[in-house]
Amino acid sequence: MPEQTDSESRKLLSRLQATLAEAGAGQERLDRITHLIADSMGTEVCSIYLLLNADTLELCATEGLASESVHVTRMRLGEGLVGRVALRVRVINTAHAPAEPGFRYMPETGEECFSSFLGVPIQRLGECLGVLVVQSRQERGFSDDEVYALEVVAMVLAEMTELGAFVGEGEALSARHQSHVVFHGSCAQEGTTEGRVYLHEPRVVVTRPIADDPRAELIRLRAAADQLRVSVDLMLSNAPKSDGEQIEVLEAYRMFANSRGWMRRMEEDITRGLSAEAAVEKEQSTARARMETVPDAYLRERLHDLDDLSNRLLRVLTSQGVDTGVQMPDRPVLVARNIGPAELLDYGRSLKGVVLEEGSVGSHAAIVARALAIPLVINAKRITTEALNGDLILVDGDQGIVHLRPEDRVAAAFRDKLAMQAAAQKRYASIRDKPAKTLCGTNISLHMNAGLMADLPSLPSSGAEGVGLFRTELQFLTRSQVPRRGELAALYARVMDAAGGKRVVFRTLDIGSDKVLPYMKPTDEPNPALGWRAIRVGLDKPGVMRMQLQALLRAANGRSLAIMFPFIAQLDEFTQARDRLLREVEREAALGHRLPRNLEIGAMLETPSLAFAPRHFFELADFISIGGNDLKQFFFAADRENERVRRRYDTLNVSFLTFLEQIVHRCDDTDTPLGFCGEDAGRPLEAMCFAAMGLRSLSMRPASIGPVKSLLRRVNLREMRGLINEARANGAQSVRPAVMDWFRQKG
Ligand code: PEP
Ligand code: MG
Numbered sequence: 001m002p003e004q005t006d007s008e009s010r011k012l013l014s015r016l017q018a019t020l021a022e023a024g025a026g027q028e029r030l031d032r033i034t035h036l037i038a039d040s041m042g043t044e045v046c047s048i049y050l051l052l053n054a055d056t057l058e059l060c061a062t063e064g065l066a067s068e069s070v071h072v073t074r075m076r077l078g079e080g081l082v083g084r085v086a087l088r089v090r091v092i093n094t095a096h097a098p099a100e101p102g103f104r105y106m107p108e109t110g111e112e113c114f115s116s117f118l119g120v121p122i123q124r125l126g127e128c129l130g131v132l133v134v135q136s137r138q139e140r141g142f143s144d145d146e147v148y149a150l151e152v153v154a155m156v157l158a159e160m161t162e163l164g165a166f167v168g169e170g171e172a173l174s175a176r177h178q179s180h181v182v183f184h185g186s187c188a189q190e191g192t193t194e195g196r197v198y199l200h201e202p203r204v205v206v207t208r209p210i211a212d213d214p215r216a217e218l219i220r221l222r223a224a225a226d227q228l229r230v231s232v233d234l235m236l237s238n239a240p241k242s243d244g245e246q247i248e249v250l251e252a253y254r255m256f257a258n259s260r261g262w263m264r265r266m267e268e269d270i271t272r273g274l275s276a277e278a279a280v281e282k283e284q285s286t287a288r289a290r291m292e293t294v295p296d297a298y299l300r301e302r303l304h305d306l307d308d309l310s311n312r313l314l315r316v317l318t319s320q321g322v323d324t325g326v327q328m329p330d331r332p333v334l335v336a337r338n339i340g341p342a343e344l345l346d347y348g349r350s351l352k353g354v355v356l357e358e359g360s361v362g363s364h365a366a367i368v369a370r371a372l373a374i375p376l377v378i379n380a381k382r383i384t385t386e387a388l389n390g391d392l393i394l395v396d397g398d399q400g401i402v403h404l405r406p407e408d409r410v411a412a413a414f415r416d417k418l419a420m421q422a423a424a425q426k427r428y429a430s431i432r433d434k435p436a437k438t439l440c441g442t443n444i445s446l447h448m449n450a451g452l453m454a455d456l457p458s459l460p461s462s463g464a465e466g467v468g469l470f471r472t473e474l475q476f477l478t479r480s481q482v483p484r485r486g487e488l489a490a491l492y493a494r495v496m497d498a499a500g501g502k503r504v505v506f507r508t509l510d511i512g513s514d515k516v517l518p519y520m521k522p523t524d525e526p527n528p529a530l531g532w533r534a535i536r537v538g539l540d541k542p543g544v545m546r547m548q549l550q551a552l553l554r555a556a557n558g559r560s561l562a563i564m565f566p567f568i569a570q571l572d573e574f575t576q577a578r579d580r581l582l583r584e585v586e587r588e589a590a591l592g593h594r595l596p597r598n599l600e601i602g603a604m605l606e607t608p609s610l611a612f613a614p615r616h617f618f619e620l621a622d623f624i625s626i627g628g629n630d631l632k633q634f635f636f637a638a639d640r641e642n643e644r645v646r647r648r649y650d651t652l653n654v655s656f657l658t659f660l661e662q663i664v665h666r667c668d669d670t671d672t673p674l675g676f677c678g679e680d681a682g683r684p685l686e687a688m689c690f691a692a693m694g695l696r697s698l699s700m701r702p703a704s705i706g707p708v709k710s711l712l713r714r715v716n717l718r719e720m721r722g723l724i725n726e727a728r729a730n731g732a733q734s735v736r737p738a739v740m741d742w743f744r745q746k747g
Contacts, residue, residue: 009149013273030061043134050130065109080104085119124158183380187400188366191375193353196329197391200336204314211275221276252305284310353395371451428706432463439716447699456498458702466503468699469677492555510566534567558594564602606630618670628678664694684711692720
């Protein structure tokens with residue numbers, strides 16, 4: 001056990017505790033605290049600056065500076081030494097402040113006579129709430145113990161302010177958690193919604209940051225850590241041996257749980273006056289702060305593990321479970337740091353939207369959100385620290401923007417947009433049973449993309465002719481082991497039943513890249529999108545693909561069946577996959593099972609190379625479906641996951657449309673049916689231009705069918721084609737401006 005010294009921090013904390021226990025309004029308490037700190041540390045000045053909004057700090061209390069400057073002096077993040085402490089969330093300790101880079105006087109405070117400066121961030125879990133400063137006339141550096149003492153006090157302040165102890169008087173804090181905050185994330189599933197925040201894992205609230213009896217706290221900490229270790233060992237022994245990734249995480253948990261350094265640091269914090277839970281949280285804050293700066297992805301992951309482990313330890317100490325009994329609000333929008341696919345499926349369609357702090361466009365959660373057709377915004381930095389259960393939230397999945405606690409003006413504009421969308425949906429319903437026939441008499445067949453049994457009910461109401469892409473990954477991603485053949489066959493049969501005789505195109509397992517199965521050994525690849533994925537895995541490790549093909553044949557049980565293979569890049573991959581399927585057909589026949597009445601074997605064209613495949617490929621394929629999401633990323637060499645580059649290249653870029661036209665020609669040559677099933681097919685303008693380039697079959701999310709059909713029925717493709725040709729001849733980069741102009745002219 002670390003030696004208990006009556007350190008600066010302990011003395012200061014016990015005085016602080018006494019002060020906090022006294023009655024008083026927020027401002028009075030802040031004033032008493034600054035007085036107490038200055039007195040304890042022997043400095044002339046102690047000031048508390050709090051964040052008024054995302055980029056402005058305000059002086060909220062001071063001992064030693066001019067009292068008139070309280071609630072008057074403000075500075076931007078990064079401005080002066082105080083602003084720099086807040087911006088970098090780092091301590092500044094200097095004996096000669098004027099010589100420090102960035103130094104700036106605030107004349108109204110009268111601080112020019114103070115030479116020494118110690119500023120520490122008031123932070124909670126890496127989020128800066130303000131700055132605590134002491135200053136003195138005498139040129140002196142502050143000792144490590146003094147710095148530590150001030151940091152601990154700042155942490156206690158962060159807890160107290162979070163608890164609302166000062167809210168009401170401290171203008172800065174009352175502004176927090178009431179103000180409108182906008183998050184610019186990335187769009188992972190389109191759609192817009194208004195709802196109320198429902199936190200997936202509400203944070204643990206530390207109500208008692210300071211403790212009187214360090215011995216008792218040490219006993220609590222050790223008991224909780226023991227309990228944690230036992231639970232981690234149990235999780236490890238229960239984890240499936242094949243699940244390398246989960247085991248790796250649990251091993252990291254175990255390593256940290258047994259780490260003497262981690263325990264020692266927390267024990268030291270306790271002997272300096274913190275309660276056990278505050279000590280855990282202090283360590284967690286340090287890990288979070290490091291997480292933001294560590295460039296190495298592996299190390300960042302491990303710091304995440306430590307963060308998760310700290311959360312678990314906090315929950316043991318405070319008995320605050322994940323389930324806090326908070327009622328799910330009406331129109332819930334789930335807010336989380338990240339979420340697994342199974343957990344998201346558990347919430348299911350009750351959710352109106354999902355906002356994640358992390359995540360990626362191709363993550364499992366994104367795949368589920370796409371299948372559930374709920375708007376999803378990812379990379380909404382700090383939303384879990386800002387959002388409170390029940391807050392009003394507007395999610396714009398089309399733009400990747402989230403408004404938390406929106407101002408009335410913003411909420412009203414957003415509601416107008418929702419109302420317009422609802423009115424449009426009504427209009428679309430009226431053309432549901434009408435064909436997508438253009439003014440020039442061309443019929444375009446519209447299909448829906450699906451990935452869950454739960455998607456199928458939307459087939460009749462969407463007006464889709466069938467399912468153009470059934471992604472089969474989800475059943476694999478949401479289980480802890482490979483699903484069994486019987487289980488899959490039953491599910492595929494239910495999908496076909498629900499489609500009621502309409503065509504369903506099943507795509508075989510498309511994993512690898514970022515879609516790693518929980519029970520698959522992760523391979524460390526420098527460029528996963530260009531790596532061992534989809535059909536490449538299917539052909540190299542044939543067991544799972546065989547089992548899936550058998551399940552599909554059994555599910556069809558004599559009905560028509562359409563299967564397509566993803567990510568075919570050259571002829572032999574298609575011939576091999578096709579041969580394997582035909583071998584399974586023979587095997588089924590030998591076993592006396594019913595064979596599909598009609599079997600279509602198709603390929604997804606997702607790499608430019610396939611467009612240049614030998615003619616034989618086009619003859620052999622019963623149909624081809626362009627996977628535009630991948631094709632576009634490889635055509636422009638722009639990662640579909642990378643927000644910085646993915647919007648840079650317009651789908652209506654003349655080169656891309658010309659490329660699509662070439663694919664259309666190649667398929668026309670061999671009479672091979674061609675479709676397009678990437679997200680762009682669901683965007684009306686894009687869909688119209690694809691049709692103008694000769695595509696006759698499009699597959700999209702169900703909600704897009706109405707808008708796409710509505711536009712197609714109002715255009716003449718020949719006219720559009722003329723417009724595109726003209727833009728092409730004029731050397732335009734994209735045909736979008738010309739098309740938009742044309743629509744504007746037509747009103
Ligand atoms: C595509 O790439 O366009 C596609 C439909 O497949 P996924 O989005 O599942 O990669
Ligand atoms: Mg794809």
